[in-house]
Amino acid sequence: xxxxxxxxxxxxxxxxxxxxxxxxxxxxxxxxxxxxxxxxxxxxxxxxxxxxxxxxxxxxxxxxxxxxxxxxxxxxxxxxxxxxxxxxxxxxxxxxxxxxxxxxxxxxxxxxxxxxxxxxxxxxxxxxxxxxxxxxxxxxxxxxxxxxxxxxxxxxxxxxxxxxxxxxxxxxxxxxxxxxxxxxxxxxxxxxxxxxx
Amino acid sequence: xxxxxxxxxxxxxxxxxxxxxxxxxxxxxxxxxxxxxxxxxxxxxxxxxxxxxxxxxxxxxxxxxxxxxxxxxxxxxxxxxxxxxxxxxxxxxxxxxxxxxxxxxxxxxxxxxxxxxxxxxxxxxxxxxxxxxxxxxxxxxxxxxxxxxxxxx
Numbered sequence: 001x002x003x004x005x006x007x008x009x010x011x012x013x014x015x016x017x018x019x020x021x022x023x024x025x026x027x028x029x030x031x032x033x034x035x036x037x038x039x040x041x042x043x044x045x046x047x048x049x050x051x052x053x054x055x056x057x058x059x060x061x062x063x064x065x066x067x068x069x070x071x072x073x074x075x076x077x078x079x080x081x082x083x084x085x086x087x088x089x090x091x092x093x094x095x096x097x098x099x100x101x102x103x104x105x106x107x108x109x110x111x112x113x114x115x116x117x118x119x120x121x122x123x124x125x126x127x128x129x130x131x132x133x134x135x136x137x138x139x140x141x142x143x144x145x146x147x148x149x150x151x152x153x154x155x156x157x158x159x160x161x162x163x164x165x166x167x168x169x170x171x172x173x174x175x176x177x178x179x180x181x182x183x184x185x186x187x188x189x190x191x192x193x194x195x196x197x
Numbered sequence: 198x199x200x201x202x203x204x205x206x207x208x209x210x211x212x213x214x215x216x217x218x219x220x221x222x223x224x225x226x227x228x229x230x231x232x233x234x235x236x237x238x239x240x241x242x243x244x245x246x247x248x249x250x251x252x253x254x255x256x257x258x259x260x261x262x263x264x265x266x267x268x269x270x271x272x273x274x275x276x277x278x279x280x281x282x283x284x285x286x287x288x289x290x291x292x293x294x295x296x297x298x299x300x301x302x303x304x305x306x307x308x309x310x311x312x313x314x315x316x317x318x319x320x321x322x323x324x325x326x327x328x329x330x331x332x333x334x335x336x337x338x339x340x341x342x343x344x345x346x347x348x349x350x
Contacts, residue, residue, distance in 0.1 A: 006311060045273050046320035066320060068313050070274060090311035108307035112208050154215050 001095045002135075002145040003128055004107050010086035010115065012048070012067035016079045020060060023077035030058045043076050088115045091127055094146040101147045108154075110163065127163075134160045204228070204315045211239065211310055223315065227345075229286070229298070230315070239305050243318040244286040248299040248326060251341035252333065256290035259297050265332055269325075273317045279303060281321060283329045296341075299326055 023040050024030055035041055035051045040060065043049075048066035052059045074080040091114060095107030110131070114123050131145070138160070139148040149157045158164060200210060204223045207230060214234050221230040229244040254262055264284040272279045285297025301318050326344075334340045 004308075008311070045271060046316055047324055048320075066316060068273065068316050072275060075275075092308055092311070095308070106306055106308045109212050109310040112212065112311045155213070158213065 001097075001107065002093065003131060004092040004095060005124065005128070006090045006092065007116070008088050008090060008113060009069040009071060009082045010088050010113070011083060012062055012064045012069060013071070013074060013080040013082045015060060015062060016081055019079035020077070023079055024060065027058070031056070040073060040077050043072050045070060045072060049073060088113045089124055090114075091124070091131075093131060094149045096144050096146050098144070100144065102150070105146060107146075108149075110158075110161075127161075130161050207315055208310065208313065211314075214239075226315070226319070228315070228319075237306070239307065239310065240302070241305065241314060241318070242286075242300060242302045243315075243322065244298045244300040245319075245322055246288070246298050247345040248322070249288065249296055249343045249345075250285055250299060250330060250333065251294055251296040251343075252285070252337050253294040253339070254337060256287045256295040259285050259287045259295045260300075263297065263333060263337075265329060269321065272321065273312055283325065299329070 024038065025033065030038070030051075031053075038051060041049050041051060046066045046068055048063045048068075050061055050063060052061045069082075071080075071082065074082060090109055091111040092107035093110045095105060097104050111127060114127060116124060134157075135145055135148055138152070139145075140151075143151075152160065199220045199222055201222045201224050202210065203225050207221055207223065210219070210221060211232055211234075214232060216234055216236050218231065218233045221232070222228075223230060227246040229242075229246065231242040231244075233240040250263075252259065252263065261284075264282050266280065266282045269279045269281055271277065280303070282302040284300050284302065285295075286300040287295050287297045289296040299322060301322055303314075303318065305314065330340055330342045
C-alpha cells in the first residue's frame, strides 16, 4: 500500500470504577494476591496499570505518563473508556506488495499522529492529497511511491510534501495539545495542520 | 552530533533521520538514545543514566560481556515479539571494575515508528532490570546496582 492510515487513540483511557469490579478478582482475593498476578495489570504492556493499596481498600490506577494508548486494557475489560472524540491517525508511505523495483516492502512513518476531526477529516485529507500531488507532479510514468521516495531521498521528499513545518510544530507542542478540544480551542495559536503545509 | 531534546521530540527526529547514526540525549529522562538507521531497520540503543551497575570487569569488555539477549512476548502489542538485548554502557572505569548505565538495544522496522518507543523502552527497562541484575550477579558475582530517584534525578 502506497499510503497507509492507521487509527490511534489520542489519550489514555478513563477508568469507569462501577464497571471495574467485573474485571478484578473478588475483594478478599485482591487484598492478598500480588499485583503481578492480577490479569488486568498483566495485560498492560508498559506497566501503566497499578494496584494501589490504601488501608483496606485496593484501587486500580492508571499512570498516564506510562500509557501508550494501545487499548489492550479496553480489549480485556470494558471499564476502560477512551474518548471517541480524541482520536488520530499515523500516516505511512512507501509500502507495496508488488515485485517491481526493489520488491515488496513495508511503509515508513511520515506522520506519527495527526488528529482525526470529523466530519471531513481535513487534516488527514490534506496530508494525503499533498503526498499524491507531489507524486503525480514529479514521479516518472509507472513509478510507485516507494521508488519515487527512493529516487528523491527521504529528506527531499519530506521537504517537497512540506512536512518540515508540521514536524517543527509537533516539537513545540505540549502533549496535551493532542486532545481534541484543546486542539480546537488553540487553533489560532497553533495553526491547523492543513495551514502548516 | 548529539541532539539534546525532550523525550516527546524523539519520534519526529527518528522519522526525519536518513541513513546513518544519530545520538540523542533526552534531558527530561537522563536517557541516551543512539539510533542507527540503514534504510530498512532502526537499531536503537537506550542508556538509562539513572540506573547504574558496577561490576568487576574491564571497562572495554563491559558492554559485550554484560549483554543478555532475550525475546519478549506481547511487547509492545499482543501477539508481537520483540528481541531485546540488555547490557551496560560503560560510564566510569576503575582499576578493579567498571560502572555502566543500564542499556537496552532493540531493532525496529520503520513502520513501527508510530509507537512511542521511549515509553516502551522505559517500561521494558523498569520491569526487567531486577531480573537482569540477578542474571549479572549469577554470572559475574557481586553487583553494585544503584537507581537514582527523586525530583532532581
